[in-house]
Amino acid sequence: MAETDKDDLISIIEDEKRETFPSILPLMPVRDIVIYSDMLLPLFIGREKSVQAVDEAVAKDGYLMLVTQKDQTLENPKPDQLYTVGTIGRILRMLKLPDGRVKVLVQGLTKARILKFMKRKSWYRVHVDILPTVVVKELSIEVQALMRNVKENSAKILSFRGELTGEVGAILDSIDDPGKLADLVASNLRLKIEESQMILEIIDPTERLKKVNQMLSREVELSSMQAKIQSNVRDEIVKNQRDYFLREQMRAIHRELGDGDDRAQEIESYRKQIKKAKMPAEAEKEAMVQLKRLEQMHPESAESTVIRTYLDWIIDLPWSKSSKDRLDVKEAKRVLDAGHYGLEKVKDRILEYLSVRKLNPKMKGPILCFVGPPGVGKTSLGKAIARAINRKFVRISLGGIRDEAEIRGHRRTYIGAMPGRILQGMKQTGTNNPVFMMDEIDKIGADFRGDPSAALLEALDPEQNSAFSDHYLNLTFDLSHVMFILTANLIDPIPSALLDRMEIISLSGYTTEEKTAIAKSYLIPRQVRENGLKSRQIHFSPGALLKIITDYTFEAGVRNLEREIAAICRKTARKIAEGQKGPFSIEPENLSSYLGPPKYFPEMDQESAQIGLSTGLAWTQAGGEVLYVEATLIGGKGELIITGQIGDVMQESARAALSYARANLAKYQVEETLFEHHDIHIHVPAGATPKDGPSAGIAMATALLSVIRQKPVRADVAMTGEITLRGRVLPIGGLKEKALGALRAGIRTLVFPEKNQRDLEEIPDYVKEKIRFVPVKHMDEVLDLAFDGTQQVEEDPASSESGDPA
Structure with missing residues (x-):
């Protein structure tokens, strides 16, 4: 084994040079180093083959061939695993160590190339060819500049390493041969074996020095950058140490002064x-x-x-802080009545909760969901509930939220992480049992950031929310004492799993009488106060208030009604500010001077019955509304034309109504050839508004049979129900909202499916007093009510062109 002690590597320069060498020499592979001419270095030899080669060289003249192996890990390299160009060396001194290894001092003499390998026992002998040594007799300006650059860069590298001494500098300055300078620098550059071997194989000393200069320049840049990094690290360490020392001194000073740490x-x-x-x-x-x-x-x-x-x-976070409930049921009812008119079902549910809470203080908080059209007081009702039971109130809006982290927070590993909105609300109230309102639960969304509605499942489940987990907190928090109240305009968009966890309480729209009472008790006093007026300065007459409700607003709630009242108060405030004296009385006659001409008119003429015009009922997000259906016959071949931006389900209802009419022509004494010469056109006015659903089926069939039989439909009768091909009337939804819409439209008789009679219990008594509810099972009963007792009507222009009456 051939190894080198790199700390003992020494390059020397000699004037003497042997001119002749044996052509056959023992071979000794070395690794981790390339030996150049004029190098003097100790080698530790452990491989048996290399020891035998050294013994042979010492026994003869001391010469041996030194070549580097290509793979440094090989223990017994083959000839093809050795470089062919190496250095002939002379053994100056040999010492056998007790462990069997041999330490020799070797001097590189000249370069040689291996021509042939000759194996002897276990080691190799090689036939070599001495490579010529080129001597530069005269140094050109370029070569001198190159040598100076190499010497300066060598001095820089040695300076970076802390190895530059006066003796080393003198050796560099004394060399005036480019080849020797190249070998000396290359032997100390810490190059890769491949790069060192490449320099060794370059014969021309000038070219060899140029290659060394390139590698030297690269090494200077690396060493410079390394020195800069080490300097920056050293400065940072020194700064941190200095800061720590100063901080400790400050603490000691504060302790001495009695200021504390x-x-x-x-x-x-x-x-x-x-x-x-x-x-x-x-x-x-x-x-x-x-x-x-x-x-x-x-x-x-x-x-x-x-x-x-x-x-x-x-x-x-309020882990154990609770507000004390007001368990006086009568006082709570008074507070609820003072803030909201009607809404008896909701108030009863809150009073029931207080009663149970009084008997069982450890009961869990309910999960209520108020569903109803806009403006009926869902959000303000939550505040009133908090006041009634003496709890803190917090509200968050879920409309448009698409990130699950909004509910459950972010992990602490993220920059700017914080808890979700639920724990933020708990911190805001400072108690663990507030009234927690989540607005617009039906408008929550989902995208690649998660589904917020799924994150709410845990919080809104009374069996799970006692151990609610937030991502940021990473601890369980008890939400079982919180009264959650959610609001929505529609039930359909709410996920079924979330809907199952909530108690649904429907809030229908208000009648005209209810709106009048709300305006007198709540809206007018509030707007008078907010606009800087006094109650004696403005007076709303009952007629004017009724006209505002009927002619200037058309809604289930009272939000637009309050805006119109606010507009009147603002104009009154301006008159007073301009110097006019009151009081100002708002009458039906001068209402247009405050609000302009009426904004809403009936869609159709309801004063008289007409042929081919029936009144249906529709349920919308804003409450119930009347829906007029027109039908007429025109020349054609029996095709059905449907207009009015009608959805697929409603179109199917129209086809079912037509099929029922065509199947019963004989029953209604109509010529069976009628549809061979006429097309049927069904139109639902308000064509810009999308309409869908099956509940207008009997209204379409009534309008169609009216035009076929040339009998007018009563204008004060509205109907809702799905029709089958056999004329059966199937149940529908939203009867309460439709009834309120019919009342607003002046309807006096409402025809509805018999299977919806259970829904009559939810309809207020004052609505039942003004509208006659008639349950029906079959289309014949609908026609008897729609055509019965009609007075003579004016001829409908459309119906006059429809053909001969039945």
Whole structure:
């Protein structure tokens, strides 16, 4: 085995040179180093073959061939695994060590190329060819500049390494041969074996020096960058040490002055707050772990800021702080009645909760969902409930949320992480049993960031929310004492799993009488106060208030009604500001001077019955509305034309109505050839509004049979129900909302499916007093009500062209 002690490598320069060498020499492979001419170095030899080669060389004249093996890991390299160009060396001294190894001092003499390998026993002899040594007699300006550049760069590298001494500098300055300078520098450059071998094989000394200069320049750049990095690291370490020393001095000074240690005070303050928070054992244990980490951490590090924020959140959460409920049921009812008119079902549910709570203080909080059209007071009702039971109130809006982290927070590993909105709301109220309102649950979304509605499943389940887990907190928090109230305009968009966890309470729209009472008791006093008026300065007459409700608003709630009242109050405030004296009375006659001409008119003429015109009922997001259906016959071949932006389901209802009419032509004494010469056109006005659903089926069939039989339909009768091909009337949904819409439209008789009679219980008595509800099973009953007792009507232009009456 041939190894080198690189710390003992020495390059020498001699004037003497042997001119003749034996042509056959023992071969000794070396690894980890390429030996150049004029190098003097010790070699530790352990491989048996190499020891035998050294013994043969010493026994003769001391010469042997030194070549580098290509793969440094091989123990017994073959001839093709050795470089063919190497250096003839002379053994100056040999020492056998006790462990069997041999230490020799070898001097490189000249370059040679192996021509042939001759194996002798276990080692090789080689036939070599001495490579010529080119001597540069005269140095050109270029070569001199090149040598100077190599010497300067060599001095720089030695300076970076801390190895530049006066003796080494003198040796560099004394060399005036480019070949020897190249060999000397290359032997000390720490090059790769392949690069060192490439330099060895270059015969021309000038070219060899140029190659060494290239590698030397690269090494200078690397060494310079390394020195710069080490300097920066050293400066940073020195700065940190200096800062630490100064900080410790400041602490010592503060202790001497009796000011105390700010950091110690901070840690102690956190410890006291953790104890004061009275959090569960698991949370307290985690808080203490984080506090210990903070105590051992550098106060200016980024991680310490993250831990401080986390501790602040844990301490501020209301783990055990509760507000005391007002369990006086009568007082709670008074508070609810003072803030909202009607809504008896909702109020009864809250009073029931208080009653049970009074008997069972450990009951879990309910999960209520108020569903109804806009403007009926769902959000304000939540605030009233909080006042009635003496709890804190917090509201968050879920409309448009698409990120699950909004509900359950972010992991602490993210920059700017924070808890979700639920725990933010709990921190905001400071109690663990607030009234927590989540608005617009039906408008929540989902995308690649997760499904927020799925994240709400745990929070809105009374069996699970006692151990609600937030990603940021990574601890369980008890939400079982919270009263969750959710609001929605529609039930359909709410996921079924979430809907199953909630108690649905429907809030229908208001009648004209209810709107009048709400305006008198709540809206007018509030707008008078907000616009700087006094009650004696403005007066709304009952007629004017009724006209505002009927002619200037058309809604289920009272939001637009309050806007119109606010507009009147603003104009009154301007008159007073301009110097006019009151009081100002708002009458039906002068209402247009405040609000302009009426904004809403009936869609159709309801004063008289007409042929081919029936009144249906529709349920919309804003409440119930009347839906007019027109039908007429025109010349054609029996095709059905449907217009009015009608959806697929409603179109199918129209086809079913037509099929029923065509199948019963004989029953209604109509010529069976009628449809051979006429097309049927069914139109639903308000064509810009999309309409769909099966509940207009009997209204379409009534309009169609009216035009076929040339009998007018009563204008005060509205109908809703799905029709089958055999004329059966099937149940529908939203009867209460449709009834309120019919009342607003002046309908006096409402025809509805018999299977919907159970829904009559939800309809207020004052609505039943003004509208006659007639349940029906079959289309014949509908026609008897629609055509019965109609007075003589004016001829409909459309129907006059429809052909002969039946």
